[in-house]
Amino acid sequence: MDYLIIIISAIFVNNIVLAQFLGICPFIGVSSKVETSAGMAGAVTFVMVIATIVTYLLQKYVLEAFGIAFMQTITFILVIAALVQLVEIILKKVSPTLYQALGIFLPLITTNCAVLGVAILAVQKDYNLMESVVFAVSNAIGFGLALIVFAGLREQMDLVNIPKGMKGVPIAFLVAGLLALAFMGFAGLV
Amino acid sequence: MSTTILFTIISLCAIGSIAAIILYFAAQKFKVFEDPRIDQVEEILPAANCGGCGYPGCRGFADAMVKADDLSPFFCPVGGNETMAQAAEILGKAVEAKDPLVAVIRCSGSPTHRERVNTYDGASSCTITSGLYSGETGCQYGCHGLGDCVDVCDFDAIYMDEETGLPVVIDDKCTACGACVKACPNVIIELRKKNKKDRKIFVSCVNHDKGGVAKKACKVACIGCSKCVKVCPHDAITMDNFLAYIDPNKCKLCRKCVIECPTGAILEINFPPKKVKTETQEIPKVKAPKAETPANPVGEKDSKENDNNKNQEG
């Protein structure tokens, strides 16, 4: 049941993008097409899960063990940056097709606060390893859901007559706002 | 030094070194070579991504140029010779200067000259109209006036003149990308040489009908009388199927044909006024000094109308 709560909370109620404001830059930037959004969502899921596991271990067995929890930010980001590179390299070797699909998004993820944010949140919430993983996966799904729905909406925006001044990013924000408004309905679901 | 500081240093350095080692191997193993000149060339291109060069976007063009041995088939109409020279310099290759071009509209069939015989009531698109029938007038070759060319111009260089119902090119803004030429279903727009003072002489008509038919449909039609061909001292004019064409490469802008044309189908643009046949002119020639392109479109229109003080002797 706890896992269910984590999942529903992360995907719908406290959606990482629409309620927590994490990963907004790619949300706005990489969402003009549904297909690319799906690729981005896949890449984020991948990195987010691995990063959460690694940072969890780092936190428990290095930072807390040595009493240097204040070094969280710097170590986490270093690890994430290295990890993204590593993933890129391994992927290139192991699965060129997957690399083709996710490759272009990987560099973008380093500076995506969603990954760092989820890693830090998992620690803050005192989750155990399994819970952290579930938390990361659900957040990634929440991110993907928001991104793909949003990309769908933006594709439609290309086909309608948006007033000149609103075209592009402003209308994207407006759509995001209304999407967030709709998602408020999930409030209290957990 | 306290243990905290020590631990801090040790752990961070350890993480740092691990990262560095990983990155080093990454750098070693997966080198991807991309010619840095592509970036350099792309940087000097106008980034209009208009496709006027025939390549998908400016980067595609840069890529193709870097790979090519000979730059002569390449030309960026937006950036012009200057850009091409820069690109050549980066690539260490030679380019020939190309004459700058500008789009001209080869139809003067405004409602006063060309009577409307039908009313079109379909989608506002020249291509759609032309698929349907020959147009609202008796001339099946002329401009439909629904502005497909205006829509495709990325540089706002064409607008529709409300009075004549014909498109007008703003020479200063036109980059000769050729988008309008492709868009016009009746091939009315031509890219012609642009000389220093923007002077041009051309037959502003595309009607291939025989003289009588053409003249009946439109007062300023080329009737294929060949007078201009005979009078041209430079052999610049050819006659094809009752339509005269002035070769811009041969034409020396002597203006003899303009006077000769009985219908006024030949336009001379941006010439000082001439005192011939003034009495037959429909529109008095007011030669305004060529205005700088003003920023707002309304202004543009005004200045353009001055630019187009055509010799319309009907």
Next chain:
Amino acid sequence: MAKRESSFLNMVLTLLMITFIASAALGYLYELTKGPIAASKLAKLNNAITQVVPEFDTIPSSEIYKMGVDGDTLVFYPAMKDSILVGTAVSTFTNKGFSGYINLMVGFLPDGTIHNISVLEHKETPGLGDKMTKKKSDWSVQFNGKNPAEFKIKVTKDRGDVDAITASTISSRAFCDAVDRAYKAYMEGGKK
């Protein structure tokens, strides 16, 4: 200035240098700020205690005792004046808030009467649930001077005596839940 080459040694050395300097600086700064950070945390705690119990002359935060309740711990801070217990501040919690966890400091007089309440931590919605804080509204004042023995710590909808925050029954319920938990623990054995 020529760039350094990306040779293996250079890369590792550079990163090592940077991480070394960075960590040394940070470690040093941490040592420097450790004191003030702890102090400011303590100040916050003391401030909260002072708000919820009558005047005292001891340092309650140094005489704490704890009690495990409902899977978490309540912390008690007895406040004395002239060696007489004037009140006890209880740090209590609830997970039933609209957005989960809420942390309150409830001050009880020795007879169990609520002296005052302050909100330490909450994530309730601005404009709705956050009216429980004193900064936003006077709602929580209704608890002051009430003894839960006769004043039922439940919202009126649940047949209690507490008027809920308008449109925020959930937050109000949660608030009552936390106060009630503190009261029960205090009466059960928290009184020392």
Next chain:
Amino acid sequence: MSQWKNFSKGFFKENAVFVLFLGLCPTLGVTTSAINGMGMGLATTFVLVMSNLVVSLVKSQIPDKVRIPSFIVIIASFVTMVELLMQAYVPALFEQLGLFIPLIVVNCIVLGRAEAFASKNNVFSSIIDGFGMGLGFAMALTILGGVREILGSGTIFGLNLHLFPLDADGNPTTMIVFVLAPGAFIALGYLIVLINKINKKSAK
């Protein structure tokens, strides 16, 4: 480029939030009030200026391949410093800004400026650039925070403006949406339109 231009571009022409759309998470996340926005903006400015300074100092010593990791470490150090300092001296604000302080590290503006500007320019220009971009960012956040605070709480910098009618309990009936997530997006959307208009006008 004159230093003034270098400084001022961050406010309008290359404003991180309104024009470049960078650093959006803190922009949306912390701007429930003007003061929060300003605090976050200033914290970012500090990191930006310091990292620009350090990066432009050491730029020639860093091999290309480890440029990004090195920059990240430098930036992360300053972020951690801000964290520690704020925790120690402005704990209330620190609590309000919460998660978004460590996230300065991934704020694309900071790394972006280090990459695009400081690693190519001299120390002085880099500092000026950092100040310009940072204060521009702070300005954007303060404006957004201000708008959201006025509409959502009826106050500005905590000052009650008495804009909204009071309800039965004596609290102002404000548009709470604006301090919640949807309001952040919507307010920013319209602000961008406004700034675009102003930028276009001033360009003429």
Next chain:
Amino acid sequence: MLKTFPQGGVHPEEGKYSANSVIETLPLPKTVSIPISQHIGAPSKAIVAKGDKVKVGDKIAESAGFVSANIHSSVSGTVVKVDKVLDSSGYKQTCVIINVEGDEWNEAIDRSADLKKEISLTDKEIINKINESGIVGLGGATFPSHVKLSVPDGKKIDVLIINGVECEPYLTSDHRLMLEKAEEMLIGIQILMKALSVNSALIGIENNKPDAISHLEGLVKDYPGIEVHALKVQYPQGGEKQLIKALINREVPSGGLPLNVGAVVHNVGTAFAVYEAVQKNKPLFERVVTLTGKSVAKPSNFMVRIGAPVTELIEAAGGLPEDTGKVINGGPMMGKALNSIEVPVVKGTSGILIMPVELSSRKKESDCIRCAKCVSVCAQGLEPYLLNKLAQLERNDKLETEGVMDCIECGSCSYTCPAGLPLLDYMRLGKSRVSQIIRSRKQ
């Protein structure tokens, strides 16, 4: 329940004013101008020149390829000139202009009125005869009929479908033909069956022509293998894909032809023309044309010589109404608006419809309200609102994947759109762009 196609469709006001007017023969015009391109495919080559004398039924232009058709003179007289004249295509096209002198027929033509039932020719000979006689589909597409009958090796046709649907509002030429020339038509169908070597033919007729249905049902008893089917009234049932689906529940694959599902579709008029060509040796030089319209004094059906000017028909039907706003070659759903009434009748002219001014302009256009009415009326299962937008934005790749090439240009979407959008206009634009791309890809 009556058969019909399952998806989409509209039911415009029928307006069949001329349904009860017996086919009259139009008096000979003074001159005719016969375009040398009246069919889909390569334009034929004129084989007469100025000054030549021709008789009715003489070949005046020769087929210029397999997909092309011969053109025969519809009158006797002198060729005045071969020149470009405005025709119903809206453009000036090469026409043979003939001054009518008397009415002298080519001797080979059997002008007797008797019904000739037995079919003496073999299948190959029939097809040759049809080719020779310049027969093209009279259902509107004017596709050379012999091409459809020449089934490629490896393909098997098992049913002939005769299109007597006439789902276009106003038009009644097929209806009258089925009433007045039923026997000839049935023999024509037998000829076609023989040419295709099939032993089953289905005639599909919409239920709004009960007289034609009962008339034919009475007659088919004598013609083994031919069946008459009444169909629910639903436009565009006459489209061959829809008709095949309605009658034999086979679905012509996207991009495919009827022969992919073993069927060939011919119009009733074509069947009649085949009868005349094969049994009477009479090439295609006249056809039934409906002249109708709300304000037309005398909505009529005429037997008209190809090349006769439309003005003559209008005169014969009581003159051009005062309030004329639009003159349409064909029906209101698929017909083509004429930019002049001086143009000649051609093989594809099944009717001339005169619309009053108040019915001539389109609805005011506004933004698409996404009501999905266009989607639900599209018999091809397309999404016109989307294709319209994609065509405007020139998103050609997407247009292709969204199936623009499947559009049969029936016009139901434009007809129904409450926002008055010119959906079909853009669909055609999209189709032409995409087909260009497809063609260039093949090269």
Next chain:
Amino acid sequence: MNKLFISPSPHVYEDTTVKRLMYDVVIALLPALAISIYFFGMGAIIVTLTAVVSCLAFEWLIQKFILKQEPSITDGSAAVTGILLAFNIPTSLPIWIIIVGSLVAIGVAKMSFGGLGNNPFNPALVGRVFMLISFPVQMTSWPVPTGFNNSYTDAVTGATPLGVMKEGIGAGESMSAIMDKIPSHMELFYGHMGGSMGEVAAIALILGLVYMLYKKVIKIHIPASIILTITVFTGILWLINPESNADPLFHLLTGGVMLGAIFMATDYVTSPMSVKGMWVFGIGIGLITVSIRVFGAYPEGISFAILIMNAFVPLINSYIKPKRFGEEVKNG
């Protein structure tokens, strides 16, 4: 002779226009309006007038002065939005809040996207949800239906049946005890209950549905799929435990299910284009509505459910297509 008109085919048009469709919706809404006025009196009139007038005014002002288009308020869509907005709010809502809601509905949700036909979210619902979140107190003070009266903001308020149920379940009461406090199903059917002004009378709304179906304004798929899904979902819950879950009929007759399913989910602009898509859309709305009602914080969820599914419409449209003629054969 006149100049001949030339246009590509077709040359005849159906006589439905956007205007006609919209006014048909207005007509279909009249029975519900009448019942609201009967139960809520003056308040209903004030609220409806305010909403309609301000929606029309905002649309006109924005088109005239900001977008510089030709105003098109006569097309009736703003009036529909206005009426539906009014139908979704209690009849005691202060005028200024209604005006703010109209501004959000028209200005933010509709005109910012370019007006009729371009908005991805249902304007009236955006307005309503905006108000609900911003002004929860006012938006949840439901006047008691008393028969025609002149009270407006001073109306006596009470809880809606759904509110009573949510409270009751929250307080651990049994369903039968809760049902005693709630009007009978028959009363719910003709609208004798507290709630938003337009949602109370199922019978009037169904009358509107019948009219719109008859006039071919809408198709049955969306309302049917929503109602079916809610029936099945709540039916399952009810069968599992009738003491803590209300029966399906109760769920259908209370709250905005009927209003939402008939008038708001069917908004052309914000609903899918294909029949299959409409089913997916309706089922989604049904599931989310019940989830929010049963598990969420709000007693009623249909507004949110419709808005959430509005967001999915583009995806539905691009992945759930009508069956193309000749398609299977090609693939097979």
